[in-house]
């Protein structure tokens with residue numbers, strides 16, 4: 001079955017049933033925008049727009065196809081977006097002295113574990129932030145807002161509004177509208193995790209699980225010193241079984257090529273430009289590059 005079949009979803013399919021419930025969900029949440037996409041209920045005998053179905057599928061998959069649970073999660077996520085206004089975080093100015101150098105969004109061709117020609121990849125250089133944990137993590141709310149800005153920038157790069165990637169077999173195959181996530185822990189070494197890191201990371205893990213289901217495919221943790229690999233065990237306690245299965249950690253940066261191929265930034269031994277040269281970042285109040293501005297514009301949806 002090909003993506004074309006999404007226009008002929010049978011009414012008894014869970015995605016069709018979910019789409020039919022959208023009007024009541026919108027009314028309950030008072031909002032209908034998700035990741036920059038205006039969700040649309042089926043109307044006038046027309047099929048539900050492809051991008052709406054892709055987003056509904058994320059909520060269904062995160063709930064093992066349980067429709068009532070998916071509906072509750074979508075409603076909560078829409079309510080959160082209505083008040084938190086995460087799209088606006090992409091345009092806000094963040095304190096560069098706290099966050100510059102910690103989050104980058106780029107693209108990688110030929111990643112070995114995904115089926116995509118090109119993937120959007122988000123790099124979080126948390127090893128850098130751990131040198132002075134109070135700076136980036138001391139104010140949890142500010143950190144969360146910045147991390148949400150990085151996430152929304154990542155989702156904007158996925159071009160969810162273009163619906164140009166095929167969705168195989170009623171959504172049973174891999175979802176191509178997902179990013180790869182890399183955490184870089186270079187030069188970190190703690191025997192105990194500082195309290196502010198623990199608080200901020202737990203908060204964002206919980207928030208992403210609730211409001212950004214199925215938006216990340218594979219997660220790589222690089223430059224994890226052997227002495228710190230115990231942390232994997234403590235982090236796993238906060239994560240779903242599904243996301244644990246898609247995580248890989250490694251001691252050295254250049255091991256990333258084994259999974260993502262050679263088109264990775266130079267600092268990981270790849271052939272692509274370094275993150276500082278090529279990647280997008282949130283706004284730190286300096287002249288942003290044109291590409292960043294364009295991405296922000298493309299994802300903007302009026303409320």
Ligand code: HEM
Nearest residue numbers: 126130185188197200201204205221224228231232235249
């Ligand atoms: C000590 C320095 C560290 C800092 C500052 C740090 C920071 C963070 C933050 C802020 C998150 C929240 C998720 C996100 O932003 O995407 C996170 C998640 C996570 N961290 Fe760390 N971390 C550190 C060390 C480690 C180590 C040594 C490991 C073990 C390999 C580890 C494994 C994880 C895992 C598995 C997650 C969950 C990722 C997810 O569900 O997306 N962290 N970390």
